[in-house]
Amino acid sequence: MIYRRTPMSRRGFLAGASALGIAAAARPAFAQDAAFDFGEPMMDMPAPNGPLRWLDSGDQKGVFFEPFLAEYGQARGIETVYDGLPWSEIATVVPLGVRNGSAPDAFTLPLDMPPAVAIDQGWVQPLDPYIPDIAEWRAGFPAGSFVEGINMRDGQTYGLPFTSDRRSSCLLLFGREAMALTEFEPSPENPLTWDQFRAAARQITENSGGQIPGFIIGGAQVNRWRDVTLQMASRAGAHFGMAGFVTGFDYTDGEYKLNSPEVVGAVELLLAMRDDGSVFPGVLSLNAPQARAFTAQGNAGMILQGPWNVPIWEAENPDFDFGFTWTPAPEGADGRTYTNSLPATANMMFLNADAQNPAHAAEVFRLMGTLEGQTAWANVVGPSDPAIFPAANEQAQMSDRSRAVIALQEQQVRATPVPYSANTGFVEVARLFQMPTPDIAQTVQGLFAGQLTDVQGSLDTLNQAMSDALDAAIEEANAGGANVTRDELVFADWDPMTDYSG
Amino acid sequence: MSTADHDIPAAGPRTGLGTRLWAHRVDYLFLVPGLVIFGAFILWPMLASQYYSLLDWSGFDSRRIFVGLRNYRELLADEFFVAAFWRSVWFTLATVPLQMLLGLVLAVILNNRLLKLSAVFRTLIFLPVVTPVAVIAIVMALMLSPFNGPINDLITGAGLVQRAVDFLGSPQLVMWSLAGIYVWKWTGVTMIYWLAALQTVPDELYEAARLDGVTGRQVTMYVVMPIIAPFAVVIGLISAISALNVFPLIQATTQGGPFFASEVMEVFIFRTAFAPPSGTFPQLGYASAAGVLFGLAIMGLTILQVLAVRRTRRKEPGHG
Numbered sequence: 001m002i003y004r005r006t007p008m009s010r011r012g013f014l015a016g017a018s019a020l021g022i023a024a025a026a027r028p029a030f031a032q033d034a035a036f037d038f039g040e041p042m043m044d045m046p047a048p049n050g051p052l053r054w055l056d057s058g059d060q061k062g063v064f065f066e067p068f069l070a071e072y073g074q075a076r077g078i079e080t081v082y083d084g085l086p087w088s089e090i091a092t093v094v095p096l097g098v099r100n101g102s103a104p105d106a107f108t109l110p111l112d113m114p115p116a117v118a119i120d121q122g123w124v125q126p127l128d129p130y131i132p133d134i135a136e137w138r139a140g141f142p143a144g145s146f147v148e149g150i151n152m153r154d155g156q157t158y159g160l161p162f163t164s165d166r167r168s169s170c171l172l173l174f175g176r177e178a179m180a181l182t183e184f185e186p187s188p189e190n191p192l193t194w195d196q197f198r199a200a201a202r203q204i205t206e207n208s209g210g211q212i213p214g215f216i217i218g219g220a221q222v223n224r225w226r227d228v229t230l231q232m233a234s235r236a237g238a239h240f241g242m243a244g245f246v247t248g249f250d251y252t253d254g255e256y257k258l259n260s261p262e263v264v265g266a267v268e269l270l271l272a273m274r275d276d277g278s279v280f281p282g283v284l285s286l287n288a289p290q291a292r293a294f295t296a297q298g299n300a301g302m303i304l305q306g307p308w309n310v311p312i313w314e315a316e317n318p319d320f321d322f323g324f325t326w327t328p329a330p331e332g333a334d335g336r337t338y339t340n341s342l343p344a345t346a347n348m349m350f351l352n353a354d355a356q357n358p359a360h361a362a363e364v365f366r367l368m369g370t371l372e373g374q375t376a377w378a379n380v381v382g383p384s385d386p387a388i389f390p391a392a393n394e395q396a397q398m399s400d401r402s403r404a405v406i407a408l409q410e411q412q413v414r415a416t417p418v419p420y421s422a423n424t425g426f427v428e429v430a431r432l433f434q435m436p437t438p439d440i441a442q443t444v445q446g447l448f449a450g451q452l453t454d455v456q457g458s459l460d461t462l463n464q465a466m467s468d469a470l471d472a473a474i475e476e477a478n479a480g481g482a483n484v485t486r487d488e489l490v491f492a493d494w495d496p497m498t499d500y501s502g
Numbered sequence: 503m504s505t506a507d508h509d510i511p512a513a514g515p516r517t518g519l520g521t522r523l524w525a526h527r528v529d530y531l532f533l534v535p536g537l538v539i540f541g542a543f544i545l546w547p548m549l550a551s552q553y554y555s556l557l558d559w560s561g562f563d564s565r566r567i568f569v570g571l572r573n574y575r576e577l578l579a580d581e582f583f584v585a586a587f588w589r590s591v592w593f594t595l596a597t598v599p600l601q602m603l604l605g606l607v608l609a610v611i612l613n614n615r616l617l618k619l620s621a622v623f624r625t626l627i628f629l630p631v632v633t634p635v636a637v638i639a640i641v642m643a644l645m646l647s648p649f650n651g652p653i654n655d656l657i658t659g660a661g662l663v664q665r666a667v668d669f670l671g672s673p674q675l676v677m678w679s680l681a682g683i684y685v686w687k688w689t690g691v692t693m694i695y696w697l698a699a700l701q702t703v704p705d706e707l708y709e710a711a712r713l714d715g716v717t718g719r720q721v722t723m724y725v726v727m728p729i730i731a732p733f734a735v736v737i738g739l740i741s742a743i744s745a746l747n748v749f750p751l752i753q754a755t756t757q758g759g760p761f762f763a764s765e766v767m768e769v770f771i772f773r774t775a776f777a778p779p780s781g782t783f784p785q786l787g788y789a790s791a792a793g794v795l796f797g798l799a800i801m802g803l804t805i806l807q808v809l810a811v812r813r814t815r816r817k818e819p820g821h822g
Contacts, residue, residue, distance in 0.1 A: 088776055091784075095562040110562050112783055117563055213649075219671070220757055223780060244781025281648035284671030284760040290643070299649065340781070431560065435779040437582055438761070446761035451673050 036068070036376055038075040042363050043132055049356040051079035053104035054364075055094070056349065057111075058084020064380045069364065078360055087111045098123045098352070105355040106364070111346060112244075116420055116427040119153045124350040126156035130362035137369055144342035144499050145388055149420025149427070151348060159350055160365040161343030162377065164388040166413045168327060168337050170231040170304040171405070172197070176321040178214075178301035181207035188408045191326035194232070194269050197302075201278035204301035214278035216300035218288030219445065226441035228304050229266045231337045235329035238262035239496035241416055242338055245433035245470055246489075247440060248463070251417045251500075254490040256466045258440055259459035265330065267444055267455050274448060284449055296320045307405045308384035314399055324405060326412055336497060342415040343388060417491040417500040425482030426489075433473040436465035548797075554790035561775065561786030573791035582762060583792060586770035587799070589677065593766055594745040596681045597688075601741055602734065604685065605692025610722055612693070613700045624697075628690035635687075639754030642683050646670055670756055673763040680764055684751060692741055699733035700726065732814045739807040746800055767796045 054069055056062070062084035073080035083104065085093060091110040097103030098121075109118050118124050128134050134157060138146055141161065146152050151159030172192060179186065182203040186192045192200060201214025218224050230242060238260055241249045248258035257263065273279050280300045283291070288305065295303045296317040303309075304327065313320050327337055349368075351361055367373040374389040378396030383405045387393050393406050419426040438446060443462050446452040474484055494500045523530060555574070558567040577583045608627060612620045630638065645653050648666035657663050669679040703726050711721045749768035752758060758765035758773065765773070775789030 091562055091776065112778060112781060113562060121564055220759055222757075222759065226780075244779075247779075247781065281666055282668050282671050284668065285643065285646075285676075285756055287757075294649075430781070431563070431565070431783055433782060434785075435782045439779045441779065442761060445759060449671070449673055449760035449763070451761045451763065 036071060037372065038072060038367065041076065042366055043130075043359065045076065045359055045363070046357075048078040048360065051081045052357045052360045052364075053081045053083070053106075054349075054361070055083045055085065055090070055104040055107040057087055057090060057108060057346070060381045060384055061347065064377055068376065072360075072364055072367070076360060076363075078357065094123075098354075101354055103352050103354070105352050105357050105361040106349050107352060108347065108349055109345075114420065114427050114430050115151055115159050115345065115348065115350070116149055116153065116424055117431060118350065119158055120427070122353055124158055125353040125355070125358070126153075126158055127160075127351055127362050127365060128156050130351075130359050131157075131366050137366060140371070141369060141388060142342070142390065143501055144415055147341055147343070147418050147421055149418060149424050150341055150345060151343065153424075159343070159345075159348040160368060161348055161388055162368040162374070163344045163347040163381075163385045165339040165342060165344035166409050166415070167307055167339070167344075167386065168231060168409055168413050169227045169306040170327045170337070171307060171324050171408070171412075172302060172326065172328060173295065173305055173309055173322060173324045174200075174302040175295065175298055175300075176323055177298060178204045178208070178212050179323070181212075181301075186325040187323060188325055188404060192328045193331045194236075194265070194328050195331060197328040198269060198273055198276065198278075201273050201302060202276045205276075205278040208301075212299065212301050213280040214301040215273055216280035216286070216291045216294055216303050217283050218286050218291035219283035219448065220285050220287050222441040222445050224288055224441075225444035225448065226439070228270070229263060229440065229444050231304075231327050232266035232269065232329075233260070233262035234337045235327050235335045236262035236265060236333050237335040239335065239338065239416075242340055244340070245430055245435075245473065246340065246416070246419060247435075248466060249470075249489065251489065251491045251494055252496070254486055256463045256470075258466060259456065259463040264456055264459060267447055267459070270444070270448060271455070284445070296322075307386075307402075307409065310402050310405050311382045311384055311398075314401070324401075324408070326408065336414040337412055338416050338496075339413055340416055341418055342499060344385065347385060414496065415499040417494055419489055422488045422491070423482075423484050425477060425484035428477040428480060428482040429470070429473045429484060432476045434469055436462060436469055438462070551790040551793050554787050555794045557787040557790075559787040560783040562784075566787075569787070573788045574795070576788070577791055577795065582765070583770060585762065586765050586767050587796070589765065590746055590748075590767040590796075593677065593681060593684075593748060594742050596677075597684050597745045598738060598741045600681075601685050601689050601692050601745075602737060604689045605737075606696050608689070608693045609696030609700055610726070613697060624693070627693055630687040631690040633687070635750040636754050638683065638687055639751065643670065643755065646679060671760055673760055676756055676760070676764045680748075680752060680755065683755070684745065684748060687751070688741075688744065691744075692737060695733070695737045695740070696730070699730040699737070702733075703729050732811070735807055735811045735814055739804065739811075742803060742807075743800060746796075746803075767792070771796070 052069065052073065054065060056065065062082065066082040066084070069080040069082050072078075081104075087110070090108065091112075094103060094107050094110055097107075103123075109115060115124075131137055138157060145161045146157065151157065151161055172186065174186065179200065182200045184192060184196055184200050186196075186200075204212055204214035217228060226247075230238075230240070230248065234240070238257055239250060239252065240257055241247055241251070248256045248263070250257045280286070280291070280294065286294070291300070291303055292305060292309055292312070294300045295305075296313050298320070310324070313322060329335060349365060351358055351365070355361055368377065371389060371392055374387040374392030375396050378387040378392045378398070381387075382396070382398040383393075383402040386406050386409070387396070390410070393403070419429075440462060443452065443458050447455055447458060452458045470486065474482075474486060477484060491500060517525075556568060556570060558569045558572070559565070611617065612624055612627075614620070617623075645651055646669040648654050648668045648671075651666070653669075654666040658666060667675065669675050707725050707729075708721065711725050716725070747768065748766060749772065752764055752766060752769050753772065756764045758769040771789045771792050774785050774792065776784055778784045
């Protein structure tokens with residue numbers, strides 16, 4: 001196959017490869033008309049004990065919090081220090097900081113650490129003593145924002161859930177110019193079926209003379225294979241957890257479904273598109289930002305990716321005319337896609353048990369749980385990391401397309417039950433669970449690369465390995481006093497079309 | 503002059519260690535910064551990783567269970583560990599000889615004083631060495647891309663292949679492609695080592711050979727090579743250790759994929775220690791055990807080469 005001779009620009013490629021948030025280049029505007037109003041202190045604030053120190057994983061959070069904290073500091077007369085570190089460093093800096101007493105006042109937890117572990121270990125302290133109107137404050141959040149076992153423990157509030165995980169990392173995003181080569185006109189009201197998705201990819205490829213491959217994926221990042229497979233399977237009607245020991249775990253009957261017809265069908269769809277020749281060449285050595293950049297350059301027709309692409313493309317590729325729609329589903333199916341909890345745990349902020357300025361940190365937490373704070377966040381971040389208050393997203397400054405993406409996700413994404421809320425002993429299970437190798441992501445990548453050939457057989461093996469690993473983790477956890485059973489992971493009252501509300 | 507002649511009394515009563523330390527306290531004081539740095543950044547991590555390898559520990563919570571050699575037993579039965587180990591060995595065997603040969607050829611050519619612009623060529627060949635791996639990875643992804651990549655354009659245009667080759671995405675080709683990138687990047691260093699070795703060849707030998715009417719090729723084969731051959735052991739050792747530490751290049755290009763096809767030992771260690779599947783805990787103890795085993799393998803290689811150096815030296819004139 002011969003591809004066109006107008007290559008993607010080096011600049012564009014480098015821009016994609018560096019994966020820099022576009023927002024980083026712009027000074028944030030917290031409020032639409034004036035500077036953010038921090039109002040009166042929530043309580044009689046103690047004198048500062050050194051600077052107020054804040055640590056999170058940077059990126060868009062850094063764009064927002066660094067200046068926001070500085071303005072807060074000016075308003076309250078306290079010096080502020082913001083640090084944004086990559087996750088790999090947070091995994092070492094936070095545990096070490098907690099141990100030697102140098103951890104910041106407010107920090108995010110290592111990416112794979114369930115908050116309940118940090119609570120058990122005494123790393124963090126409840127917000128209740130510091131936020132006077134905490135019950136009223138919590139009531140302002142949407143249902144499902146505070147979950148026992150995640151950011152609540154024994155009725156005490158620990159984590160600040162300021163962003164929503166009601167995000168799909170597999171929305172169908174497409175260039176309109178490429179889509180015009182097909183017979184389809186997808187939109188949020190008119191999503192594509194699996195067959196149409198495949199046909200559209202083939203038509204884009206063929207009708208462009210092979211110059212625009214129909215579909216692209218950042219296949220060097222194995223998590224992309226997991227997300228695409230599981231979310232398309234979810235749209236087909238499977239309903240299961242998406243990460244950790246509940247990956248592929250069906251809460252309605254307590255069994256893993258990684259070898260279900262829905263998952264097998266999703267994998268076979270990807271393989272069929274590969275065999276059609278409508279997948280971008282070299283996807284196995286592309287990461288997600290590179291795939292995103294190729295799409296925006298018009299070098300690929302469609303991509304299954306998250307809402308964070310929207311503001312990036314709007315800023316970086318203003319001439320790129322693109323649309324979006326639901327994750328494809330088979331004909332006649334209209335399943336939802338899932339998140340393990342409504343609040344995004346990766347963004348959740350916690351109060352250091354030995355914080356030097358706990359009241360000031362808690363006040364910043366409190367501000368982020370108001371409509372004003374949420375709107376300030378949404379003004380800066382838009383649909384990339386949506387504010388957890390729907391009203392904030394509605395009134396924030398963002399493009400109509402960004403607002404529509406958020407609205408679509410309100411319809412497509414649902415929160416599953418949370419194991420820890422059934423029994424906090426599952427925290428121990430999460431800690432002990434050893435994910436089989438290859439996991440679902442690696443298995444799908446291996447099938448796509450041709451190193452594995454038997455779709456059903458590979459997924460059967462994986463499914464059994466997951467089940468065995470869960471049983472082993474439960475047994476080991478119980479030996480340590482966790483007192484959990486697999487039956488407790490069955491939530492018979494869950495309607496998979498709705499958020500689980502417990 | 504012997505050491506005894508220089509600073510230690512040849513005769514007299516033996517003194518205790520403390521007395522001797524005190525007598526030379528100023529000398530030892532100068533060693534302290536180096537020892538502190540060595541202890542903090544080399545010795546302590548080495549000892550700590552050996553201790554961690556005996557634990558069931560995620561690395562970020564206080565729950566550490568001593569499991570003895572269990573991690574080692576599990577590793578030896580872990581097909582992905584074994585495969586990664588042999589992949590590292592394969593990578594070393596594939597790159598080092600080629601790198602040494604290319605480096606030597608380039609060094610011999612550029613050591614010729616009659617060659618004009620040799621300094622320019624040296625610089626150009628050394629340029630990839632000083633280029634950051636991340637930049638190399640991005641550039642190579644562009645160069646080798648099956649979508650409008652210049653190399654694919656070249657070989658398809660020349661009719662060498664029918665369709666574009668996925669150099670970094672093909673399980674069959676990825677290790678060869680990475681080996682090629684690696685050799686391209688690091689041959690400049692090997693060339694510099696060989697150039698340094700060539701400087702040890704006395705000018706008189708070249709002069710004598712020239713007076714004897716020896717050809718340039720004969721000078722290289724019969725005069726230069728025997729003299730610089732012992733350096734090959736050292737250069738080989740350095741190159742082999744470098745080839746075993748190839749994490750940045752692979753992580754920046756393929757991340758060990760597709761489906762583990764380029765997962766060498768360091769990528770395996772990174773994956774288990776710091777990049778577990780989403781929502782699961784890392785296994786720092788297990789990864790430490792893998793690191794210890796890998797370290798032992800490198801140490802074994804080092805010892806072998808040290809022995810080879812000694813053997814080579816013993817064969818040199820003047821060493822019996």
